[in-house]
Amino acid sequence: MLISIFFSCLTSVIYSAEEVNYQPFELDKLLHEISEPGEPKITDEYIIFTADKKYANVGIAFSHENYKKVHSFSVFSRNNEDNIKSRQFLFYCYKREHKLTELNYRLVIDGIWTSDPLNSNTYYDDNMNLYFSKVEDARSIIVRTAPINSEYVRFIYKGQSNLKLYLSGTFTSWDPWIYQMKETQPGLYEFELPLPxxxxxxxxxxxxxxxxxxxxxxxxxTADGRTFSVLVVP
Structure with missing residues (x-):
């Protein structure tokens, strides 16, 4: 089944390595720290996959998407000594979720499915007769209350395990019994709420x-000594 998905992707997905002129400041800073393509670069916010500039087109597909979608790599360029923009490497930036523990993937390099030649962490699937690449990261990841998309905010609290916590605020008219936080990991409580x-x-x-x-x-x-958290939803 998975093999058939691979071959269908080859014929149905069109992708190309395009020049990227803008990316968020933090990502741009990380890209400028990369001197040459290599192992995936892992930070709290991103996983950056790189590929050699000699390839015309590179794409990446992930196991959590059942390898049905191929994401295009982009071109990273910088000015050389003659102040002429020079192609340095290809890259794809994966904005990571805070619960991510591992990421399995394959590349499509100039139309050929393959494991990542720059990632030493590969494994062989006996059932598929294929090699897959893997990213594993055991470091703690920044987890904080923040909007997760244009509609929802993920509220986070870190504390002792087995607490019975509720979320209350101006969006509930301060009723403290409407939204109960869910303990998703020991001591980590979450609740997602749609907010304009x-x-x-x-x-x-x-x-x-x-x-x-x-x-x-x-x-x-407040003047009477109370403290409240403040959240601005853009």
């Missing part, structure tokens, strides 16, 4: 005890 653009004040509640968001440094302090 605006400025919100909120806290977590253990019973009637208020707890400010310890992943969000933005706070407001």
């Amino acid at each position: 653009s605006g400025k919100y004040y909120y806290n977590y509640y253990e019973g009637l005890k208020p707890l400010t968001d310890n992943t969000n440094l933005d706070k407001v302090y």
Whole structure:
């Protein structure tokens, strides 16, 4: 089944390595730190895959997408000694989710499916008779309350295990019993809530005890000594 998906992708997906003129500042900084293509570069926010500039087209497909979609690599260039823009390497940036523990993938290099020749972490699947590449990262990852897309905000709290926490704020008229946080990992509590653009004040509640968001440094302090977390949704 997986092999048939590979071959269907070859005939149905068109991709090319294109020049990228803009990327977020942090990503641009990371790309400029890469002197040559090599092993995947892993940070708290990104995994950057690179490929040799000699290839015309490179794509990447992931196991969590059942290898049905091939994502195109882009071209990274920098000015040489003569101040002429020179093609340095190809890259694809994967913006990582905070729960990611490993990422399995294959490349399509100039139309040929293959494991990543620059990643030493490969494994052989006996059932598929194919080599796959893998990224593993055991480091802790920054987890914080933040919008996850144009509609939803993921609220995060870090604390002791087995707490019964509720989320309350101006979006609930301060009713502390509507949204119960879910403990997704020991001591890590999450809740996703659709919120329109605006400025919100909120806290977590253990019973009637208020707890400010310890992943969000933005706070407001009232004249009577209370503290609330502040979130701005763009």
